Amino acid sequence: MISHGEGFVIRHRSGRYLCSDIRSRGFEGGQPILPLEFCWFLVGNPFAAPFIYKAEPYHRMLATPEWQDVADQFDVVPGPGCAVCGERGGIMWGEEGGYRCDKHKDRNPCAIEGCKRTRAAGNAGLASDQYLCGEHWRKYVPPRSRLRRLYHAHFRRGKREGWTMKRNRQFHRFWDFVVRVARKRHNGGFIDEAEINRIMGWG
Incomplete structure (x- = not known):
């Protein structure tokens, strides 16, 4: 998963993005050309907004007197990009938080930051938290770990009792938790059994 693109x-x-254009007030033949002005x-499309490679010029612009009355309405944020490879430009697919380049328009990335492994999005739609690649699955949800046992237990119950709406909600809640644990462990965090119980409401 790549969290953002360039600049x-x-x-x-x-939730919309600041865009600019240059225009002229117009003039007639023989008259001096008036200065061009910014509009x-x-x-709504973040890819239509101009991006720059360093944030500081935008911060300086918002700090000028011309912007002082509205500057608190704006934030300088990382530019969007494909959640799989980080590229921007050309045709971009998806919506906020789920952008894809044309090459990856029907792919979902591994949920771990920086990983570029993908799988088909399928019926799940575009998302960045629906899949852990084999490497990160084995690393952060290892065999015989409590998380791995709980994951398999969900599927055994689903097969035995059927995948009801309630069962689906329980599994998605559990999966969201698995992804949070994997991401925390990837970033050097540690989650013990007591914290698992607390987060899942088991203890």
Whole structure:
């Protein structure tokens, strides 16, 4: 999973992105050409917003007197990119948090930051937390661990009792927890049995 693409963009608190254009007020033949002026507007597509490679120029711009009345409505955020490879440009697929380049338009990445392994999105749709690749599954949910045993127990109960709406909700809640544990362990965190019980409401 790649959390963002290149550079930085400016996002409004409405969730839209700051975009700019250059325009002229117009002039008639023989008249001096008037200075060009910037026109600012908001767009829903973050890939339409201009991005820069360092955030500081945007921070300086928002700190100028011209922006002081509205600067608190904007944030400088990492530019979007394909969640699989980080690329931007060309045709981009998906929505906020699930963008894909044309090459990966029907693929989901491993949930671990920086991993570029993928699998087909299928009926699950585009998401960045539905899959752990084989390497990270074995590393963070190892065989005979409590998490691995609980994972298999969910499937045994589902096969025995049927996959009801309640069973599906329980499994998705458990899977979200597995992903959180894997990501925390990947980032050097440690989760003991007591914390597993607390988070899952078992103890």
